[in-house]
Amino acid sequence: MIALNHYLVLSAILFAIGTAGVFVRRNLITILLSIEIMLNAVNLTFVAFGRALGAADGQIIVFFVMTVAAAEAAVGLAIVIALFRHRESLNPDSFTALKW
Amino acid sequence: MTLLVAQIVLTLFVFFMLLNSAAVMVYVERKVAAFLQQRLGPYRVGWQGVLQPLADIVKLLFKEELRPRAADAFLFALAPVISATCAFAAFAVVPFGAETTLGGWLPEPLRLQVSDVNVAILVVFAIASMSVYGIVLAGWSSNSKYSLLGGLRSSAQMISYELSYGLALASVLLLGQSMSLTDIVNLQSGTWFGFIPRWNVFFLPCGLIAFLIYMTAGIAETNRAPFDFPEAEQELVAGYHTEYSSMSFAMFFLAEYVNMVTVSAVATDLFLGGWHGPFLPESFGWIWFLVKVGAILFFYVWMRWTLPRYRYDQLMRFGWKVLLPVAVVNLLATAAGVLYFGL
Amino acid sequence: MGSDLTFYLFAAIAIAASLLVIAQRNPIYSVLLLIASFGALSGLYVLLDAPFVAVIQIIVYAGAIMVLFLFVVMLLNASHEETEYDERVHPLLQAGPMRFGAFLAAALMIELVWALMKGGGESGAFPGKAVSGVKEIGQLLFTDYAFPFEVTSILILVAMVGAVVLARRETHQ
Numbered sequence: 001m002i003a004l005n006h007y008l009v010l011s012a013i014l015f016a017i018g019t020a021g022v023f024v025r026r027n028l029i030t031i032l033l034s035i036e037i038m039l040n041a042v043n044l045t046f047v048a049f050g051r052a053l054g055a056a057d058g059q060i061i062v063f064f065v066m067t068v069a070a071a072e073a074a075v076g077l078a079i080v081i082a083l084f085r086h087r088e089s090l091n092p093d094s095f096t097a098l099k100w
Numbered sequence: 101m102t103l104l105v106a107q108i109v110l111t112l113f114v115f116f117m118l119l120n121s122a123a124v125m126v127y128v129e130r131k132v133a134a135f136l137q138q139r140l141g142p143y144r145v146g147w148q149g150v151l152q153p154l155a156d157i158v159k160l161l162f163k164e165e166l167r168p169r170a171a172d173a174f175l176f177a178l179a180p181v182i183s184a185t186c187a188f189a190a191f192a193v194v195p196f197g198a199e200t201t202l203g204g205w206l207p208e209p210l211r212l213q214v215s216d217v218n219v220a221i222l223v224v225f226a227i228a229s230m231s232v233y234g235i236v237l238a239g240w241s242s243n244s245k246y247s248l249l250g251g252l253r254s255s256a257q258m259i260s261y262e263l264s265y266g267l268a269l270a271s272v273l274l275l276g277q278s279m280s281l282t283d284i285v286n287l288q289s290g291t292w293f294g295f296i297p298r299w300n301v302f303f304l305p306c307g308l309i310a311f312l313i314y315m316t317a318g319i320a321e322t323n324r325a326p327f328d329f330p331e332a333e334q335e336l337v338a339g340y341h342t343e344y345s346s347m348s349f350a351m352f353f354l355a356e357y358v359n360m361v362t363v364s365a366v367a368t369d370l371f372l373g374g375w376h377g378p379f380l381p382e383s384f385g386w387i388w389f390l391v392k393v394g395a396i397l398f399f400y401v402w403m404r405w406t407l408p409r410y411r412y413d414q415l416m417r418f419g420w421k422v423l424l425p426v427a428v429v430n431l432l433a434t435a436a437g438v439l440y441f442g443l
Numbered sequence: 444m445g446s447d448l449t450f451y452l453f454a455a456i457a458i459a460a461s462l463l464v465i466a467q468r469n470p471i472y473s474v475l476l477l478i479a480s481f482g483a484l485s486g487l488y489v490l491l492d493a494p495f496v497a498v499i500q501i502i503v504y505a506g507a508i509m510v511l512f513l514f515v516v517m518l519l520n521a522s523h524e525e526t527e528y529d530e531r532v533h534p535l536l537q538a539g540p541m542r543f544g545a546f547l548a549a550a551l552m553i554e555l556v557w558a559l560m561k562g563g564g565e566s567g568a569f570p571g572k573a574v575s576g577v578k579e580i581g582q583l584l585f586t587d588y589a590f591p592f593e594v595t596s597i598l599i600l601v602a603m604v605g606a607v608v609l610a611r612r613e614t615h616q
Contacts, residue, residue, distance in 0.1 A: 002450045004569065007491070008559050010454045014461055016552030021465035023544025029470045029521055033477055033512065037461050040484055040504070043496075051491045056574040056583050059496045063584070066503050067595045071602035073508050077515045078609035084519050085612070175471070219577065222498040229506030233478070236510070240471070240517055252517070259510060279577055 007048035014041035028080045028090045032073065039069045111214050118191055122357040123153040125397065132401045163346035168243055171343065175241035180348040183234030183355035190227040190362045193220040195282050197375050197386035212386065213282065220281040221269050224366055228265070228321060232258050234355065235323075235330075235340050242343040251340035253412055254323055254330030260419040261320035261327075267427035268314040271434040272370045275300055275307060281366075285374030299373040306434040311371040313427050315396075318363035320419065322356060325404035329412045364396035365389075372396075450490055456483035470521045474512050481505045492573035495580055 014037060021034025043062045050058015080090070087094050127142070127150065134141025142149030167176055197212035217223055232255045239251015276284035290298050300307045320327040330340065341352045368374060372392045375385025410418065460480035467473045481504050488497035515521075574580075584592060 002447055005559060009556055012555035012559060013458055013552055016548050017461045017465060019551055020545055020548030023548055024541045025465060029516055030473055033464055033473055044484060044487060047488055047491050047493050047496055051569055051573055054570050054572050056580050059493050059580055060584055060588050062496050064591055064595060070503060070508050071598055073511060074602050074606045077511060078606040081515060081610045090521055217494060219494050219498050226498050226501040226506060229502055232510055236513060
């Protein structure tokens with residue numbers, strides 16, 4: 001019997017995997033992909049709760065989260081392209097020139 | 101239990117018929133092209149060349165399977181699989197006949213549709229948007245400049261025309277008040293004034309414009325002329341499938357023909373009344389379905405050998421600056437019509 | 444029983460694909476594995492009686508956003524970049540801050556899972572009724588959530604303009 005808890009635990013595991021990707025990987029595009037994993041984990045939580053409460057609100061919020069994720073991916077990738085043109089590198093550690 | 105067996109048989113039957121339709125389309129294309137160009141086409145292999153597709157398949161099977169050394173092996177092998185899978189999967193939600201009990205054999209009526217979801221239109225659209233990957237991965241993994249250019253151009257074209265495709269589908273959704281293809285077809289049964297069928301294409305002007313937009317976007321989606329610049333033989337060697345040979349090449353062509361059949365089948369269901377027709381009883385509606393799909397496929401082949409090819413920038417300009425605004429205005433007009441005139 | 448098995452299957456695919464996404468060196472494989480993960484999530488949405496969200500997930504995420512990622516990876520030729528500290532060591536096992544980051548993420552996961560398994564309630568089955576029709580979603584979207592809906596349209600316009608401006612090549616006069 002699959003209950004709400006199963007979905008929440010799965011979502012927590014996916015979120016943690018996304019977080020690990022953001023912390024560990026040194027490639028800008030993989031970091032953006034990990035952010036997408038985190039957003040998807042949150043989507044799963046919303047839909048699971050929406051089903052548990054018998055309302056369609058969960059699905060509507062997922063709709064908005066997807067829109068925001070699309071906008072964020074577009075702008076994030078544009079920033080990655082602009083950064084790449086400056087330094088020819090996708091390693092976030094090569095953009096530390098302003099640090100003292 | 102018999103119903104389960106019947107559904108499995110139906111799935112296998114649909115798969116087999118799609119494979120056959122690709123083979124038939126190969127022959128039909130060559131024959132019609134030949135007659136349009138005032139020559140004979142294949143006529144040696146079998147009576148009037150009917151066994152020509154079989155000869156083609158045997159030839160392709162015996163060719164050597166090449167792979168460039170610097171190509172990414174996994175992606176190179178995966179790309180035709182993605183193309184072919186998406187082409188077949190999109191047909192899974194298309195109904196092609198009324199419910200039938202096969203003359204009393206089955207205990208309850210069997211829908212002639214592999215799987216009946218109530219968001220069928222969106223599923224077709226979703227799978228069409230996945231088929232971009234087959235092409236872009238083929239272009240990238242071949243590690244050759246013609247392939248890469250062809251692959252990127254083709255995928256940019258496909259995602260541009262997907263928008264107009266979706267908006268034309270949305271117009272039909274408004275007219276049909278449901279996302280399930282079976283419901284939309286059933287709303288098109290019957291006639292007005294006794295002789296004009298209630299097909300969506302006759303809902304002037306919104307239905308007709310939606311049909312034209314859908315067909316244009318469908319032709320662009322399947323990379324057929326006059327929108328086939330990415331795989332033009334004269335301009336780009338062969339575009340994204342330059343480096344492919346033997347069965348992988350055959351799978352790309354299979355995918356293209358099955359995509360054509362799917363677009364025609366969905367157009368028939370949405371705009372031309374599906375399996376409803378004047379003289380035959382409901383349970384033989386699939387004959388009308390075949391006739392209508394055949395007519396649209398003939399139109400496809402006719403367009404290819406009649407119109408010149410669009411240049412790539414003309415193609416993209418047309419998709420974004422002409423087709424998309426027309427589709428949006430058509431959607432608004434359909435919405436206004438449904439709301440105020442209760443169409 | 445059948446739906447239990449499907450849940451575990453989709454969950455396993457989603458977790459395995461996500462783990463491989465963060466473990467791959469080549470960003471193209473990461474993007475493709477993420478698409479596989481999205482497919483599994485789409486299946487989970489169908490199990491949760493949300494077919495509309497499932498199909499929208501494929502259309503928007505797997506069919507549009509990931510194509511954008513793939514184009515950018517191909518444009519930047521990222522698979523041939525030297526982007527990691529040390530080429531011989533696997534990206535996830537690099538020394539230094541990365542190991543600490545991995546430890547933090549693992550700690551987060553253990554904490555979340557423990558909290559969820561321990562907390563009361565919510566271990567029963569889902570209630571019988573589910574609102575999943577497109578009509579109901581549309582009605583809610585355009586009445587209760589009409590304001591966020593309009594705001595997202597402006598958001599997308601802003602994102603479009605921003606992306607074009609940011610990615611534009613600087614023209615030297």
